[in-house]
Amino acid sequence: MALERGHGHSDELLRGKAVSELSAMDRNLATALVLGVLRWQISLDEQIRRFLKRPGARLDAEAQVALRMGAFQLGFLNRVPAHAAIDESVELVKRAGHRFAAGMVNAVLRKLSGAPPHYAKEAATSLALASAHPAWMVERWSGLYGLDAARGICAHGQEQPLACVRMVDAEAEAELAGAGVELGPGKLLTSARSVLAGDVTATVAFRDGRVRLQDEGSQLIGEIAACAAETSWRKPEHILDCCAAPGGKTLIVVERNPEARIVACEANPRRLAILRERLAGCGERADCRLADAAALELEAEFDAALVDAPCSGTGTLGRNPEIRHRLRQEDLARQAERQRAILRAALRAVRPGGRVVYSTCSLEPEENEQVVTAILAEEANARQLSLALSIGALLRRGVLTPTGADRLRGCITPEGALRLLPGAVETDGFFVALVEKSA
Numbered sequence: 001m002a003l004e005r006g007h008g009h010s011d012e013l014l015r016g017k018a019v020s021e022l023s024a025m026d027r028n029l030a031t032a033l034v035l036g037v038l039r040w041q042i043s044l045d046e047q048i049r050r051f052l053k054r055p056g057a058r059l060d061a062e063a064q065v066a067l068r069m070g071a072f073q074l075g076f077l078n079r080v081p082a083h084a085a086i087d088e089s090v091e092l093v094k095r096a097g098h099r100f101a102a103g104m105v106n107a108v109l110r111k112l113s114g115a116p117p118h119y120a121k122e123a124a125t126s127l128a129l130a131s132a133h134p135a136w137m138v139e140r141w142s143g144l145y146g147l148d149a150a151r152g153i154c155a156h157g158q159e160q161p162l163a164c165v166r167m168v169d170a171e172a173e174a175e176l177a178g179a180g181v182e183l184g185p186g187k188l189l190t191s192a193r194s195v196l197a198g199d200v201t202a203t204v205a206f207r208d209g210r211v212r213l214q215d216e217g218s219q220l221i222g223e224i225a226a227c228a229a230e231t232s233w234r235k236p237e238h239i240l241d242c243c244a245a246p247g248g249k250t251l252i253v254v255e256r257n258p259e260a261r262i263v264a265c266e267a268n269p270r271r272l273a274i275l276r277e278r279l280a281g282c283g284e285r286a287d288c289r290l291a292d293a294a295a296l297e298l299e300a301e302f303d304a305a306l307v308d309a310p311c312s313g314t315g316t317l318g319r320n321p322e323i324r325h326r327l328r329q330e331d332l333a334r335q336a337e338r339q340r341a342i343l344r345a346a347l348r349a350v351r352p353g354g355r356v357v358y359s360t361c362s363l364e365p366e367e368n369e370q371v372v373t374a375i376l377a378e379e380a381n382a383r384q385l386s387l388a389l390s391i392g393a394l395l396r397r398g399v400l401t402p403t404g405a406d407r408l409r410g411c412i413t414p415e416g417a418l419r420l421l422p423g424a425v426e427t428d429g430f431f432v433a434l435v436e437k438s439a
Contacts, residue, residue: 003038003322004061010034010322036076037068038321039158043132044071051111052104062096063105070109082113123147131158136329137314141363145421152423153363157317157324161428163195166219166248168255169210176211179203187426188404189223192216209281214248215319217420217427218361220408221308222252223399224390224418224432225357229304236260236303242293242346243308245271247278253306254282263302265291294341298349304356305346309339311360311367315422315429332366339371343435347375347382352439355385359432368431369417376435385434386416 002008013019014031022030037044048067049055059067070089073080086109090102124147128138131154141150164186167173173193176183181200186192205211229236237260244250244264254262264279264286266272272290279286293307312335313323339360346356360367376382388409395405407425411418417433 001061001065003034004065006326009320010038011320032077033069033072035160035321037065037072038325039318040072040076040132041068041321041325042134043129044068044075046129047071047075047112047115048108050115051108060098060101062098063093063101066090066092066096067105067108070105071112074109074113086110086113124150127151127154131155133157133317134324134327137324140329144363144365149421149424153421153429154423156422156429157321159318161215161318162426163200163213164216164219165193165195165200166212166214166252167191167193167210168212169205172205172210175205176200176203186216186401186404188216188400188408189219190398190401192219212248212251215428217425217430218248219252220420220427221306221357221359221430221432222249223256223394224359224387224434225249225304225306226253226256227390227393227397227399228306228355228357228434230257230393234303238263238302240298240302240305240346240349241265241308242296242305242342243267243310244288244306245275247275249306249308250275250279250286251282254279254286260303261285261287263287263289263298265289265293265296267292294338294345296345296349298345300349300351300354302350303354305350305354307339307342307346307356307358309342309358309360309367309371311335311339311362312364313361314363315361315420315431318422319428332364335362336366336371339367340374343371343375344378347379347435347437350437352381352437354437356435356437357432358435359430361428361430363421363429363431368419369413369415369433372415372417372433372435379437381438382435383438384416385436386412387418387432387434388412388416390434 002013003010019027019030048071066089070085073085074082089109090106093102093105124139124142125135128135133154138150141153181198182196183193184196200206236257239253239260239262241250241264245266250264266275276288279288312327313320317324343358350356358372391405391408394400411420413419420427420430422429
């Protein structure tokens, strides 16, 4: 109900006190229900609408959410008996004070339990309904990347992402195995592992920070930023992280550049506190500042900068399913305006010869290549470099696996940026570009 009212984010709410105090079994069920309903909400609403006496009627929020929960259990949780799913949904509506709606909920769910799903015939429209994504998203992905790629993106958005960890301490792998955590190899990076079974967060290695939960695509951006300004004759001394919280990428930059000083900026005081806590072990090397990256007035003092820009997040719909219900197409232009301002400020902040890594977890051109193109048109002393060079450097240093490097080379755009599409590469969706400031 909090998400239905636009309050909070699913990952934060599921870590809250009410859920954490449940037994492990009930906590898992609560997580499956919340994320499952959010992922399939569009499809669930379409199926529910078929059995309403007035399909266009606006339902009370409590009745709508109870119907979705019941419909999700009927369609996707085969270990929950149909009568239990229906009865619990009816009871939820009654307890919410909508006893008059209980009969409607009961009737709709009973009809739904015996009916096959029904979808439109048009390819993109059918895919949108079948995969419970907004039609406008699926139509633009189909146009940009092709229908097969859109299917892969949608399929990724309907699955719980595989947990991935970064092995800060190689010896911690044996500790995790001893604690019952089963790991598999990463898909791209030598320091990444996929979590196949077990609870990483319950281990000493995790609490000590020697193992960190982080999507492999996110780790890759940190690695690219860490080596962005390094040359055969110069190690970076000053690095700027414009939008640093929660700090996972910043930590990689710090670890890979032990002699450098890092300035990490964050505009939100609550997120800044989280950032400072995560970087506390870095001492004076990490200077965490409360600052709006779009308004930075730093002049040509950094060797490299990372702009991991705030964005729509359409590459993370499997991890953050509520985004699809909140985002509107017109929001992209507003996001892009702020992204251009941040990239512009980052370019001002690097010295001649310095480099800026621009990244988002968005699939939308307005937030990605169009932002880079607009800034390059403004800045005569800036040029885009191909990330194929960075991939080669990371491979030589043993950061990338040979297979990972080959896969990434296939994701380079004609302009030299890196685009990771969910479903094509086993990470969240990301865009990365490298811009150099000339003398």
